[in-house]
Amino acid sequence: QVTLRESGPALVKPTQTLTLTCTFSGFSLSTSGMCVSWIRQPPGKALEWLARIDWDDDKYYSTSLKTRLTISKDTSKNQVVLTMTNMDPVDTATYYCAQSSQLEVWFDPWGQGTLVTVSS
Amino acid sequence: DIQMTQSPSSLSASVGDRVTITCRASQSISSYLNWYQQKPGKAPKLLIYAASSLQSGVPSRFSGSGSGTDFTLTISSLQPEDFATYYCQQSYSTPRTFGQGTRLEIK
Numbered sequence: 151q152v153t154l155r156e157s158g159p160a161l162v163k164p165t166q167t168l169t170l171t172c173t174f175s176g177f178s179l180s181t182s183g184m185c186v187s188w189i190r191q192p193p194g195k196a197l198e199w200l201a202r203i204d205w206d207d208d209k210y211y212s213t214s215l216k217t218r219l220t221i222s223k224d225t226s227k228n229q230v231v232l233t234m235t236n237m238d239p240v241d242t243a244t245y246y247c248a249q250s251s252q253l254e255v256w257f258d259p260w261g262q263g264t265l266v267t268v269s270s
Numbered sequence: 271d272i273q274m275t276q277s278p279s280s281l282s283a284s285v286g287d288r289v290t291i292t293c294r295a296s297q298s299i300s301s302y303l304n305w306y307q308q309k310p311g312k313a314p315k316l317l318i319y320a321a322s323s324l325q326s327g328v329p330s331r332f333s334g335s336g337s338g339t340d341f342t343l344t345i346s347s348l349q350p351e352d353f354a355t356y357y358c359q360q361s362y363s364t365p366r367t368f369g370q371g372t373r374l375e376i377k
Contacts, residue, residue, distance in 0.1 A: 187366070197306075197314065197357055199366040210364045213271050246313055255361035256304040258325065260313040 152176035154186075154247050154261035161267050162237050168266060172230040172247030179205055179225050183252040186230045188221065190243040191263075198243075203230055204252070239268045272296050272360050276369035282377040287348045291372045293341045293358035302362035303341045305334055308371075309354045317356075318343065348374075 158170035170188070177184055187202040201221040202210045211219050220233045230247060244265045248257035273296035283289050293303065301321040306314035316325045318334035321341055331346040345352055353376050358369040 196370045197308075197359075197368040199359075199368065202364065202366075212365050250361075254319070255302065256316055256319040257306075257314070257359070258316040258319075260315075263313050 152249055152259055154249060154259065156245055156247055156261045156264040158245070158264055158266065160265060161269065163270050164238055164268060166237050168232075168234045168237050168241070170232045170234075170245055170247075170264065170266075172232070172261060174228050174230070174247075174249070177249065178228070179203070179223050179230070181205055185250045185252065186223070187248050187250060187257060188230075188232045189246045189248060189257070189260075190241075191246070192240070192243040195243075200234075200245075201232060202250075237268045242266065242268045271365055272299060272363060272367050274358055274360055274367050274369040276356075276358055276372050278372060279370065280373040280375065282375045283348055284377045285348050285350060289345045289348055289374065291343045291356055291358075291374075293336075293343070293369050295339045295341075295360055295362075298338045299360045299362035301337045302360055303334070303336065304359045304361060305332075305343045306357045306359065307352075307354045308357065314357060350376075 154174040184205045188200040191197050200212050201219050203221045218235045223230045244263040246263045248260040275294045277292045303321045305318040308314040322334045333344045356372045
């Protein structure tokens, strides 16, 4: 059974850097084809894909946010880390991580999400 | 980036109704289209992948169709637990993109 869980600060100040961790079980990111993505959702708004890291360490980013995002993995810890610099109140959102693969190119399952509020 | 446009943005319907939600891509995405259901305070749940394949455990009243740029999600007979928000998402190219969502409400 695959599970994912997001963790990180609930509150960050404007201009700070956000660091979120996705801890997963039931699969390994060293297995060929495996991928983990980050997706966010501002309160009452739509889902927005942010970034993806693949088993071979290939990385992909949102066009509009790529200058602020960095995704990385620690295969030994079964973790994927997302950093987002220069946080702004418009970045207030629930942040999710989700599994996909190169064969199963859909997001399933998802973590429960973690709400991050940006406020001074 | 590929833009995904859903219609309608919101929909009121009654238990037992047949409901169709449409998703249009800004360019052809073949059958690389997925549908998710999201209930308040919960993570999205995969319903349909590859345009028309039903995810394991999802009731058969849900179905998907389409290819190229136009896709539909149909619920054949609405049940009380189906009132939620539905999102389409393309997996044809990166960056992945979602539709703006369709909120399905009880009439």
